[in-house]
Amino acid sequence: MFEINKNYLKLPGSYLFSTIAKKVSAYTEQHPEKTIIRLGIGDVTQPLAPAIIEALHQAVDEMAAAETFHGYAPDLGYEFLRSAIARHDYKARGCDIAIDEIFVSDGAKCDSGNIQEIFSLNNKIAVCDPVYPVYADTNVMAGRTGDYDASTERFEGVIYMACTEENDFAPEFPKETPDIIYLCFPNNPTGATIKKSELQKWVDYANANGAVIIYDAAYEAYISEDDVPHTIYECDGAKTCAIELKSFSKNAGFTGTRLGYTVIPKELKQDGVSLNALWARRHGTKYNGAPYIIQRAGEAVYSEAGNAQLKEQVAYYMKNAKTILEGLREAGYSVSGGVNAPYIWLKTPEGMTSWDFFDYLLENANVVGTPGSGFGPHGEGYFRLTAFGSYKNTLAALERIKKLA
Secondary structure, eight states, X not given: OOOOOGGGGGSOSSOHHHHHHHHHHHHHHHOTTOOOEEOSSOOOOSOOOHHHHHHHHHHHHHHTSTTTOOOSOOTTOOHHHHHHHIIIIIGGGTXXXXXXXEEEESOHHHHHHHGGGXXXXXXXXXXXXXXXXXXXXXXXXXXXXOOEETTTTEETTOEEEEOOGGGTTOOOOOSSOOSEEEEESSOTTTOOOOOHHHHHHHHHHHHHHTOEEEEEOTTGGGOOSTTSOSSGGGSTTGGXXXXXXXXXXXXXXXXXXXXXXXXXXXXXXXXXXXXHHHHHHHXXXXXXXXXXXXXXXXXXXXXXXXXXXXXXXXXXXXXXXXXXXXXXXXTTOOEEEOSSSSEEEEEOOTTOOHHHHHHHHHHHHOEEOEEGGGGOGGGTTEEEEESOSOHHHHHXXXXXXXXXX
16 A cells, blocks of 8 residues: 655645745635735746747747757756856856856746755755745655644754844854755845854855755846955855755746756765765756756846846846835834845734734735744744835835835
8 A cells, every 4th residue: 555755744734835825725715806006926027038039939949840949958958058157157256166066947936845855865055034935834744854843833853043133033053953954145135134254154164064055046136245255156156065055937937938047066075975966966857957948048048138138127126125025114114124135024014923914914915925933933923025016006006015114
């Protein structure tokens, strides 16, 4: 008789965004006359840039001829894309990353969930609190944690690194030394960042303790301050302790076309075994491939025209973020983020839980956001709003929220 993976039963309820979708659907069904403005799930709304569309059309045409047809993509991804990534995302920033240290995939979300497969179940993980729930959830599914404690809203065996208003929503070194450290900067959901000097301390900490950092840099294109690093490999010694996850979803609008990549330096080893080789083996067997057409579109991101067009889109979303941030402050709300990331982190009104505020906003302003508690225990009492809507809808949502202040 077959058995199920009972680690899945440790997860409380449904996935955060599934719960939100169900609530919004139920409200819409009851109030079909209401116009809902969604500032919740971090999905982009601007169309793909013209340079990317042109590359897609050209690649489709190639697939129509036997001489230029492409089947399965290479395990690591096409060299033309990996070369562009190495040149523009790393060498241009003074980082020596080789193309065989870059693994192209169908998105950073998949990679952040799958990367834990190359590590032993005996490893103890540390996650920021609050943070993107996929990090902890996938380790729970793998069996690397204990049960969920509803009274503390934590999984046993996970080290939670508090990110609070008191520490500017940036984690401090945990009292218990972890084996795998998940860091996400600019952070989702708080929008917080840390300076290069602070990130260097984490790299030094990991190297000193034999830990590995899994660094999610999906939002680095939104960084506006000069002293905030765009990649962990700007730090000395990072190649011996860090894996980096990157995405085309938020900087280039690929949420519907799916493209990302993971960097694992060849210097990153444990007991003489290269993690680069382990991930290459995993890719060869269970490749989450992005097809030729999409990888050609990814290459266009780095073209002169593509880069210029994408900077305009990033600026568009950050204009939304600034509008929300300043508007809510003027209305008396306590807010942060929105400077180096398309996320605004709002403190809920006194006496309201994050889910209370979700229901309150939905019912009284017809605006959808994300309850902070869905990102971890220290997210309680906070609420995430995203800047990915249209500017028109952003202004309308802001006015609706301000009327409730």
